[in-house]
Amino acid sequence: MASMDTDAHVGPVLMTGNEAVAHAAMKAGLGFFAGYPITPSTEIAETLSAMLPRAGGVFIQMEDEIAAMSAIIGGSLAGAKTLTATSGPGFSLKQEAIGYACLTEVPCVIVNVMRGGPSTGLPTLPAQGDVMQARWGTHGDHPVVAYCPERVEEAYLLTLKCFEVAERLRTPVMLLMDEIVGHVTERVIFPVKGAFEVTSNRETTLSPEDYRPYGYDQQLPPPLVPFGKGYRYHVSGLMxxxxxFPSSDTANGDRELRWLMSKVENNREMVIDVELVNMEDADIMLFAYGASARSAKGAMRLAREEGLKVGLFRPRSIWPFAYDELKAAAQGVKAIISIEMNLGQLTNEVKLAVEGQVPVVPFFKVGGEPVLPAEILETIRGV
Amino acid sequence: MRAVDYDKYLRAAHVPHIWCPGCGHGIALKTMVRAVDTMGWEKNDVCMVSGIGCSGRAPGYVDFNSLHTTHGRAIAFASGIKLANNNLNVVVVTGDGDGVAIGGNHLIHAARRNLDITVLLWNNTIYGMTGGQVSPTTPLGCKATTAPFGNYEHSFNIAELVAAAGGNFIARGTVHNPIQLEKLMVQAFSKRGFSFVEVMSPCPTAFGRRNKLKSAPAMMQDLKDRSIPIAKALKMEPDDLDGKIVTGVLLDRDKQEYTDIYRNLVANLRGA
Known part of the structure; x- marks a missing residue:
């Protein structure tokens, strides 16, 4: 397909979700990528290994997944916007360092192209089995922000969002993309050139004497001044x-954990992103995310043709979970069908959100086959 | 010894350090500060990175850009820092457990890449912070809390490991001889490429008292007795070097440095 660049947009071009992530990261100002080969995310590293050196940035293939995660935290502390990409087994290995980035409040973006698990599982087949791992994979209470795109163009837009939120909240942000979106080739149109300038939250007006890298008196954390700018502060994975500097004061430990959680909770408007379709008159609400949501949309169209009033609630932001938005959307519906390519991980959150007031019907599919609209339609008819 | 203004480098609010009486790490830290002073590095341009363990606390005491990371990963974090800001002088302080057990993979790959950082490995041959467990450098037969009948594993020769992996400069010293150690650190800091100094440091609390070296002076005497300068060691039979600490510059070469190779690549791509 011929590409056509105008003032309003770039494209259309044909691209996979993995390639879109790489292009979006460059658009966001990516300065440093560290990764490790793993199916089905490898094309992100491959694409950036060609793009970053040409742009004067740094690409490095590290010796292992842990090193890649550690390196992007180091790179971020030195001032770069940083990214790594992985899949299930690598995501498991990265968890300790992800917790380190949470506690030390270092912005960075982690892409997990989800494949079948656990263990080596089904490396080339899709799944959505890592959504709870994304929330609780690292030890201890900690904040998590994660997005999940349903198509290639959205992978681009949500990658930009990941960088924006990471910078502003100074926390690792995850893009959970199922293998379908990662590998499908689609026609995409990139947004207006220059219209998506991602924040860079690295400069302060304070003097080194007054600067507090871990201040907590504002709604947003202070800027993270890069190492080497004259602000010789200390960063530690200790409380x-x-x-x-480390503190074993228990009151400080309590204060710090509550701050980490509240900086996400208090900025839900910035973070939460949901799509509602046909919910105005819906009797049945489909809950779906990622590629499963596209099948859900197909099923919804088929059901509507049969006169069934079906709507869709689709979280683009998986974490923090959109409890309030879901509860509000579910007012008046007779049932929710929760569609996941796992055995019900986010369905428990759906149940929490509606507090038992609406029955939640499971539609879970695992083993590596994508969810089909006809299968969902069967379930809709049965409700 | 040349006079150095230590107050310029130490964070007054965060000393005294937490290391035990008789621990060699204080001498290692002081020697490192002296070497930085000799280099004339601006404090703003120095980044000190550590992992977990007794050595991990070192960066908190010195007034540089300082980073205390996860267990074993200091070199991986440091690699990210150096690649994102090539102007920083990046120094990693690690230990034998942190550096060659849990973090061994990062050590050999940083050496292979010949990345321009310096790794100071403070080797006390024991896991001190957790109370005295056997480490990859605990000598065969020595006792530890997880080797109550004596260590039945062979120990690493770390310098040989780093040499085989591709490091540009490799040296070994002891805290018994801080004058030599300072010179070795200055040479390492001056070296373009991956430089490595193994610092033998006594741990009377967790190692010595289980191994007939109960006092700090006894451990210092032991370091002295076992030390052999490299020039002398080269004339000795390998069997006669068993249990000895060979000190001095063990390897000094000039492989092309990682960021130099990468910068050339970027320049070529962008110029094309």
Whole structure:
């Protein structure tokens, strides 16, 4: 397909979700990528290994998944916008360092192209089995922000969003993309050139004497001034006070954990992103995300043709979970069909959101086959 | 010894350090500060990175850009820092457990890449912070809390490991001889490429008292007795070097440095 660049957009071009992530990261100002080969995310590294050196950025293939995650935290502390990409087994290996980035409040973006698990599982087949791991994979209470695109163009847009939220909240942000979106080739149109400038939250007006890298008196964390700019502060994975130095004071530990959680909770408007379709008159609400949501949309169209009033609630932001938005959307519906390519991980969150007031019907598919609209339609008819 | 203004480098609010009486790490830290001073590095341009363990606390005491990372991963974090800001002088302080057990993979790959950082491995041959478990450098037969009948594993020769992996500069010293150690650190800091100094440091608390070296002076005497300068060691039979600590510059070469290769690539691509 011929591409056509105008003032309004770039494209259309044909691209996979993995390639779209790479292009979006460059658009966001990516300066440093560290990764490790793993199916089905490898094309992100491959694409960036060609793009980053040409742009003057740094690409490095590290010796293992842990090293890649550690390196992007280091790179971010030195001032770069940083990214890594992986899949299930690698995501497991990265978890300790992800917790480190949470506690040390270092912005970075982690892409997990989800394949069948556990263990080596089904490396080339899709799944959505890592959504709870994304929430609780690292030890201890910690904040998590994660997005899940349903198509290639959205993979691009949500990657931009990941960088934006990571910078502003100073926390690792995840893009959970199922293998279908990662590998499908679609026609995409990139948004207006220059219209999506991603924040860079690295400069302060304060002097080194007054700067507190871990200040917690504002709704948003202070900027993270890069190493080498004259602000010689300390960063530690130990609980620390607002200067960054370790503190074993229990009151400080309580304060710090609550701050980490609240900086996400208090900025839900920035983070939460949901799509509602046909919910105005819906009797049945489909809950779906990622590629499963496209099948859900197909099933919804078929059901509507049969006169069934079916709507869709689709979270683009998986974490924090959109409890309030879901509860509000579910007012008046007779049932929710929860569609996942796992055995019910987010369905428990759906049940929590509606507090038992609406029955939640499971539609779970695992083993590596994508969800089909006709299968969902069968379930809709049965409700 | 040349006078150094230590107050310029130490974070007054965060000393004294937590290391045990008789621990060699204080000498290693002081020697490192002296070497930085000799280099004339601006404090803003120095980044000190550590992992977990007794050595992990070192960066918190010195007034540089300082990073205390996860167990074993200091070199991986440091690699990210160096690649994102090539102007920083990046120094990793690690230990024998942190550096060659859980973190061994990162050590050999940073050496292979010949990345321009310096790794100071403070080797006390024991897991000190957790109370004295056997480490990859605990000598055969020595006792530890997880080797109550004596260590039945062979130990690493770390310098040989780093040499085989591709490091540009490799040296070994002891805290018994801080004058030599300072010179070795200065040479390492001056070296373009991956430089490595193994610092033998006594741990009377977790190692010595289980191994007939109960006092700090006894451990220092032991370091002295076992030390052999490299020039002398080269004339000795390998069997006669068993249990000895060979000190000095063990390897010094000039492989092309990683960021130099990468920068050339970027320049060529962008110029094309």
């Amino acid at each position: 620390h006070d607002e200067t960054g």
